[in-house]
Amino acid sequence: MNTKLLGGVLLIIGTSLAGGMLALPVVVSPAGFVNSIIQLFICWLIMTFSAFLILEANLWLPNNSNIVSMAKTTLGLFGQVTAWISYLLLLYSLIAAYISGGTDILRNLLVLAGIHLPDQILPILFVSFFGLIVCKGIQSVDYVNRALMITKLGTYFFLVVWVIPHIKFPNLFIGNPRFLPQSIMVMITSFGFATIVPSLRTYFDGDIKKLKKAIFIGSLFSLIAYTVWAGAILGTLPRDGNYGLLHMINSGHASSELPQSLSVTLQNNWITLFAQLFAAVAVLTSFLGVSLGLSDFLADGLGVLKKGKGALLVYTATFLPSLAAVLFYPNAFITGLNYAGSFCIILLALLPMLMVWYGRYHKNLSSEQSYRVSGGKLTLAIGIFASLGITLYSLTKDFHIFN
Secondary structure: OOHHHHHHHHHHHHHHOOHHHHHHHHHOOOOOHHHHHHHHHHHHHHHHHHHHHHHHHHOOOOOOOOHHHHHHHHHHHHHHHHHHHHHHHHHHHHHHHHHHHHHHHHHHHHHHOOOOOOOOHHHHHHHHHHHHHHHOOHHHHHHHHHHHHHHHHHHHHHHHHHHHHHOOHHHHHOOOHHHHHHHHHHHHHHOOHHHHHHHHHHHOOOOHHHHHHHHHHHHHHHHHHHHHHHHHHHHHOOOOOOOOHHHHHHHOOHHHHHHHHHHHHHOOHHHHHHHHHHHHHHHHHHHHHHHHHHHHHHHHHHOOOOOHHHHHHHHHHHHHHHHHHHHHOOOOHHHHHHHHHHHHHHHHHHHHHHHHHHHHHOOOOOOOOOOOOOOOHHHHHHHHHHHHHHHHHHHHHHHOOOO
8 A cells, every 4th residue: 555545545534533433432322332233334335335426426527626516517506505505514513523522632631731721712722723734735634644543543453452351242232222313423424534535536636546445445444443442332331320321422521531431440541541642633633634625615615725815714714613613512522423414414425426316317427537436326216215314314303394
């Protein structure tokens, strides 16, 4: 695997293995590990298939085109408006969740160091420092992400190896499958890496073969990592009590409480250190990848270059709405990921399937590379109906439209 392919794979893994690593074990705890495995695989399958569809549709347009341009070309004004609304709501929800999670972790680290700052200052510090990395562009994010991914993967493997001997296997079978729908939105969000596919096309200079490999390898690795991690956590941590997984669902502090629970349960100082480091890096890599995707989207949609006044406009629009949301609602970690799932299934599954359907069968669009995702009308129809079903569920669950 050459350096650039590795970088692309790590960008996908970094975007996928993010807040979901902290939230997923928490939200699946009512249903249980065994009951959740099949649903997790289905969510991965839908989102990975859709990522390849985004690549196919993106190749119909010039380089540096993002989803708003793809939707306008294939679906017209309806597609353009839907892409704008769902993309902005998705990425703003994600960035708000990661700012909230990152702030929560930062607060705990500062407290350990004996530093106490007002809660309103911490989100601003987080965005001011790490937002500068995004402002420097994809190369800067790539290099920082590589270092963070080495740290994240290293701490991940250390924690898994250390935790697995403590698993109580009967715990993996505890849970009620009727609670499965409650975790589907976070599962969908956990595989929402496709927001960076248009940016990766630029990164790979149009090398589609490497880009396809990066998407598949990165997404498959993420599926395996989520499965192993969820099993390790649900098999080890208690469900009930102040440090239990069920308590974390409503606390709003899963990003800091999960490491604390591991520390209390396993009574090991190394576990405490590595769990806190893992949580911090997981949130940060996701923040960088999602923020990069949003900044590229806004530059494309607004028709400006990320230079001079254009850069000021793009990066202000990238960070300010989510920062404002966190300042008014600081405990937005799991809630933000749940809302993001509702927009994620629309933008990164339903919309790409519709774009490819109309692009292939109504407008006869094709690319110079002649790339086409396997599967014809039947495969697309199944995907569209599945995505519609999840979308309708998310609307009734989160927004009570049909209640």
